[in-house]
Amino acid sequence: MKSTARSFKENARQALKNQRLQKSLKVMGRGFVEKRAKARAALPEFDALCQQGQAIKTHTLEHLDLYLEVYEKQLAASGGHLHLAQTAQQACQQILQICRNSNARLVTKGKSMVAEEIGLNEHLEEAGLRVVETDLGEYIIQLRKEPPSHIVAPAVHVGADQVEADFRRVHQNLPPNRNLSDPAALVFEARNMLRHEFINADIGITGANFLVAQTGTSVIVTNEGNGDLTQSLAPVHIVIASIDKLVPTLNDASTLIRVLARSATGQSITTYTTFSTGPRRPQDLDGPQQYHVVLLDNGRTEQLAGDFSDALRCIRCGACMNHCPVYQSIGGHAYGWVYPGPIGAVLNPSFLGLEETADLPNASTLCGRCEEVCPMGIKLPDLMRKWREKHHAAGGPPAMVRTSLTAWAFVAKRPWLYQLLTGMMMPLLAKFAGRKHHFRWLPLASGWTTSRDLPAPSGKTFMSLLKKHQREGRL
């Protein structure tokens, strides 16, 4: 996926003007927040579970080499194949090679953010394969040739009427007068279209929510069952997952699953939670003949050793973006790359570099709601601030911003000068504002005054008044 993070400001401006998007965001905003709050309230041990989950992730990341070794051994023992990929490019090539080895033409895909991260669909399609997304949201945005706007609900920005129009445009062989006016009819139609693809698929690709070292198992959580059909009907199942998905044991995976669904959609557990271990065994009724795992690093080992290692605990629940007032205002596409919202503001600079993504960690009020709801206790505002420090240290911010900041700091470090200047300026501003007590416009303050009045100072500063009172013996 090509990044548009560099034009974040313009993206955001367009998003704010997009009435349809604003309507979707309004509906989405309240839904996710309320559902999570209910799920949390219904489980007294929720916070304790989150802490257990954090400890599991921290422990695994600290001993990643050990658990990778165990996982590799168990995966091999169950008949699966492991492919280690350092980069996105390598992962794509390895997956293409597996496809070629089985002369594949049709690939079905479960929802995977890592696949988005490495640009898998484009890579396979360029090589002549047909790739069909089978998660309903992903299916919709694939028809629309759009990237996901949310990591859990990829088509959250699309209205039902738009989906109807897309289905009529693409599903040309169906009767034009069919009724698609309610969401159930849309789901039914997508289901029928996808049935054929599942049955005819040569390869099924899924992501993984967890990889279990103890058993060499990959785990996916879904609500549509498309993941199960993708991975058990095709003769070859490929799992594409990043190294941070590892957990030591099945028990650990269970703990995290209890936290994940509640944080993401407010469910106690998703409709399907599927554990895959190796290819089909002789006594199994179904399952793939081959089971491959492409394990992606893509900078994560480096991240693990750096300032942003905490972000590797992320289990991709989306709670941070669901609760983020900036995400709620502009949606996911404005962030310009795979991971939107607060977690994207922390992850994307690692993947794309700060020059491309500098706006993302800056475009936050640091209100702290993301940190508050993050089940993995990732201090997202602190990490965004850390990116700002790196950006500043690298001379990133515009000269105007840097100069103003330096001038302000120079004065603020000298109280006598500060009080001399402010003591003269504030009464003047108050006088200019007059009895209205605000400015509708002020030079250099247009960022504020375009949409808000700027409150005027009362008059003299507190420090001037205090000294005056002191002189007069009133204090």
Next chain:
Amino acid sequence: MTENTNSDKAPQVGLFVTCLVDLFRPVVGFAAMKLLQEAGCHVSVPLAQTCCGQPAYNSGDRRAAQALAIEVIKNFDRFDYVVAPSGSCAGMLKTHYPDLLKETDHAEQALLFADKVFELTSFLVDICRLQTVDRDFPGRITYHDACAGLRELHVRQQPRQLLHSMRGLELCEMPDGEACCGFGGTFCIKYPDISDAMVGKKCANITAANAPTLLGGDLGCLMNMAGKLSRDGSPVEVRHVAEILAGMADEPPIAGESRPDRGKQK
């Protein structure tokens, strides 16, 4: 420095005025002094104070922020308590200075310093054990929980408890009260469109609370909301909570002209 003594045994409180109160709304500083003195504190205001350093810290200029933080600690270290009429600035001193100064010679000092820093209303309730405020405020108010106070310092119930105890005051909660108002310091200047969308939603929720007065504990957020309400022609008056608690709501509200029919305290 100026001092005001209640008694020799009174806790020594250094008032961190905050730059916005100093520059824009001194009455909040004087209201804070009055409330602290009434609660039995000996209040001092070190004159060599400017800003907590947040604009630099949140813009990534760690070194400038460190220099200011060291000055603040130097000026305030001798008090039993340091109190600010702002959750955001108190949060900076209390929760961020230890991180900011961890690689400097002041690391340990910052940790000790953090322990004695408080936001005004939480200090009055949690430390001074103030239960009630013996004053009138006739009318309905709604309250905005500013983010840093709410999430860094857990200030939520304290201002409400004090306001509830005032005669005639009726507290009307707004929908989605814990959502950010879109101020965010330099955020509102750097990303004005997004900030405007956020404060627009906030003002709709304020209006839905159906109260003629909006109170809060952070002047930055209050100026943002007052500016938007003023531009939209809303009749809602905006004030810092300390003004009401101290019975000092005689000044015109933030960004607006005083209306004789409301906000008068006895």
